[in-house]
Amino acid sequence: MALRPDEFSLIAELFAPLAAQAPGAFNLTDDAAVFAPTPGMETVLTVDALVEGVHFLSNDPAESVARKLLRVNLSDLAAKGAVPRGYLLTTAWRAETPLDWMRGFAAGLAEDQRRFGLSLWGGDTVSTPGPLNFSLTAIGEAPAGRMLRRAGARAGEGLYVTGTIGDAALGLAVAQGKLRLARAGDNADLLGRYRVPEPRVALGPDLIGIASASLDVSDGLMADLAHLCAASGVGARVEAAALPLSPPAVHALAGDAGFIETLLTGGDDYEILFSASADKEAMIARVAARSGVPITRIGRLADAAEGIVAVDHAGRPLALKQLGFRHF
Amino acid sequence: MALRPDEFSLIAELFAPLAAQAPGAFNLTDDAAVFAPTPGMETVLTVDALVEGVHFLSNDPAESVARKLLRVNLSDLAAKGAVPRGYLLTTAWRAETPLDWMRGFAAGLAEDQRRFGLSLWGGDTVSTPGPLNFSLTAIGEAPAGRMLRRAGARAGEGLYVTGTIGDAALGLAVAQGKLRLARAGDNADLLGRYRVPEPRVALGPDLIGIASASLDVSDGLMADLAHLCAASGVGARVEAAALPLSPPAVHALAGDAGFIETLLTGGDDYEILFSASADKEAMIARVAARSGVPITRIGRLADAAEGIVAVDHAGRPLALKQLGFRHF
Numbered sequence: 001m002a003l004r005p006d007e008f009s010l011i012a013e014l015f016a017p018l019a020a021q022a023p024g025a026f027n028l029t030d031d032a033a034v035f036a037p038t039p040g041m042e043t044v045l046t047v048d049a050l051v052e053g054v055h056f057l058s059n060d061p062a063e064s065v066a067r068k069l070l071r072v073n074l075s076d077l078a079a080k081g082a083v084p085r086g087y088l089l090t091t092a093w094r095a096e097t098p099l100d101w102m103r104g105f106a107a108g109l110a111e112d113q114r115r116f117g118l119s120l121w122g123g124d125t126v127s128t129p130g131p132l133n134f135s136l137t138a139i140g141e142a143p144a145g146r147m148l149r150r151a152g153a154r155a156g157e158g159l160y161v162t163g164t165i166g167d168a169a170l171g172l173a174v175a176q177g178k179l180r181l182a183r184a185g186d187n188a189d190l191l192g193r194y195r196v197p198e199p200r201v202a203l204g205p206d207l208i209g210i211a212s213a214s215l216d217v218s219d220g221l222m223a224d225l226a227h228l229c230a231a232s233g234v235g236a237r238v239e240a241a242a243l244p245l246s247p248p249a250v251h252a253l254a255g256d257a258g259f260i261e262t263l264l265t266g267g268d269d270y271e272i273l274f275s276a277s278a279d280k281e282a283m284i285a286r287v288a289a290r291s292g293v294p295i296t297r298i299g300r301l302a303d304a305a306e307g308i309v310a311v312d313h314a315g316r317p318l319a320l321k322q323l324g325f326r327h328f
Numbered sequence: 329m330a331l332r333p334d335e336f337s338l339i340a341e342l343f344a345p346l347a348a349q350a351p352g353a354f355n356l357t358d359d360a361a362v363f364a365p366t367p368g369m370e371t372v373l374t375v376d377a378l379v380e381g382v383h384f385l386s387n388d389p390a391e392s393v394a395r396k397l398l399r400v401n402l403s404d405l406a407a408k409g410a411v412p413r414g415y416l417l418t419t420a421w422r423a424e425t426p427l428d429w430m431r432g433f434a435a436g437l438a439e440d441q442r443r444f445g446l447s448l449w450g451g452d453t454v455s456t457p458g459p460l461n462f463s464l465t466a467i468g469e470a471p472a473g474r475m476l477r478r479a480g481a482r483a484g485e486g487l488y489v490t491g492t493i494g495d496a497a498l499g500l501a502v503a504q505g506k507l508r509l510a511r512a513g514d515n516a517d518l519l520g521r522y523r524v525p526e527p528r529v530a531l532g533p534d535l536i537g538i539a540s541a542s543l544d545v546s547d548g549l550m551a552d553l554a555h556l557c558a559a560s561g562v563g564a565r566v567e568a569a570a571l572p573l574s575p576p577a578v579h580a581l582a583g584d585a586g587f588i589e590t591l592l593t594g595g596d597d598y599e600i601l602f603s604a605s606a607d608k609e610a611m612i613a614r615v616a617a618r619s620g621v622p623i624t625r626i627g628r629l630a631d632a633a634e635g636i637v638a639v640d641h642a643g644r645p646l647a648l649k650q651l652g653f654r655h656f
Contacts, residue, residue, distance in 0.1 A: 030543075043365070047465060051454055079359060082360065092379055130456065151358075
């Protein structure tokens with residue numbers, strides 16, 4: 001049923017070392033893991049899958065595939081204000097998957113779990129005749145009853161994002177040969193942001209008590225804003241000129257103003273998008289300073305009747321082909 | 329990235345109803361779920377995957393695939409003494425997977441989550457160009473520090489199994505055309521045990537305070553016994569004549585005594601195999617009576633030096649081609 005004859009040796013070589021620091025993982029020699037949240041906290045759980053040929057390319061480096069798998073889940077936890085603790089991992093391998101590729105995958109996990117302070121707690125290692133298929137359940141903890149939700153934003157509140165927006169979407173364009181900036185370093189930077197997102201793990205928990213609603217930007221800024229607005233029952237107005245952009249994104253936009261649509265709708269940013277009332281400005285500045293991650297006000301929430309719009313520097317609505325509104 | 333254009337409508341139609349009873353699942357409209365274990369309990373987590381063509385056949389009914397996916401995980405929780413609470417589900421669908429098949433899958437989950445008292449808490453719905461691929465993380469709770477482990481068994485203790493052993497392996501033989509019993513009902517019974525195992529959810533938590541070590545039989549009775557023995561540092565002696573057999577298994581064995589090997593090593597039983605000291609006999613009988621699930625003593629644990637053997641009615645070791653010992 002499971003991968004033979006190597007399932008157990010694979011687990012021992014590749015995965016058990018990733019569980020060594022977690023007493024509740026029993027060195028991956030048992031059937032389940034145990035976890036008791038810190039008193040006053042509750043468990044927060046999220047899961048995301050990556051499929052070869054759908055979410056990553058067959059020639060993507062194993063390390064970056066593994067790191068992306070872990071990081072997209074950590075980004076969900078961060079946007080919910082949760083501190084990551086552990087993860088469960090399902091891997092489906094082909095018989096011909098090179099052992100070196102699997103070792104690279106485990107090395108990517110090892111590096112990032114050290115960086116973000118969590119451990120592997122368990123998993124399932126199976127074989128597949130099809131594309132590689134990975135599923136990761138991330139477990140964190142947040143103060144009981146205070147996990148940040150998509151619901152809770154109110155008209156009139158400010159709208160904020162962490163970091164910079166649009167780099168990953170431009171990085172995908174670079175990977176696809178649709179964009180090539182003059183400075184080689186710019187292309188590499190964008191590609192890096194696409195391959196290995198930077199979940200805002202250190203910042204997210206500080207948003208509890210500040211953000212009225214929060215989620216991470218994965219489908220695209222406007223699409224995820226639409227999710228937040230739908231859950232909160234509000235509309236929103238985004239000032240395109242206020243978008244925080246990296247130098248490579250500024251260069252891309254200078255070369256072709258049409259890239260504004262890519263920035264607003266492209267996705268894979270894994271930044272936190274949140275709402276907060278006006279009296280939280282000073283707290284937001286302190287959180288940004290403490291984490292070293294910039295937080296930028298990009299617009300405001302409005303009544304639901306006003307819809308969800310992005311406007312240019314003169315206040316004119318931008319005509320975007322796709323906002324994610326179809327999900328309503 | 330994810331399945332388009334139907335991801336959100338699929339979630340709303342098929343999966344959100346499965347989350348309706350769980351406040352911490354937020355109707356699947358948020359990025360994560362929250363769970364706080366009952367005071368005095370801790371969270372128990374396990375994950376298992378099923379791949380089309382590896383763990384189930386393309387023409388298996390959708391309902392039974394979904395129920396098996398949930399039940400193999402519930403069996404792990406039961407063997408650990410945990411009460412199931414919720415699950416996270418990753419599904420990878422092909423563009424051409426019929427909506428009716430997906431509806432059947434959701435209906436199978438709906439039926440079994442009602443039966444076993446848990447809810448869907450979250451998941452990820454993606455597309456794949458390859459075989460269907462499902463991964464399910466089951467979350468339960470057990471008294472803090474008392475989850476049943478594979479480690480803990482001691483030489484001299486009794487060895488017990490729940491239910492009957494070998495039916496699923498014989499059912500697979502029926503499915504493969506390698507076995508056909510005279511009574512049609514026998515074949516259907518065995519096939520049913522293969523397709524839809526019966527996790528011992530109501531019984532498992534009662535084994536806390538009784539079992540010194542425990543796991544569920546999935547790889548095969550002897551292979552899983554070897555896992556328990558390895559973790560506990562003991563050997564074991566199984567009396568083949570003591571194996572609890574269903575009437576169809578008795579009929580199969582009457583027709584061909586060679587099936588004893590299938591019963592001992594075939595797997596997919598999803599019964600609980602546990603060890604207990606002699607003073608627990610009366611408690612074991614009470615637990616069996618309360619749950620309505622028979623518990624049978626099938627042998628005893630021994631010093632590690634005695635190895636792991638199955639013996640016939642005269643005490644002669646059975647020569648089994650495969651015990652699972654290669655994992656040592």
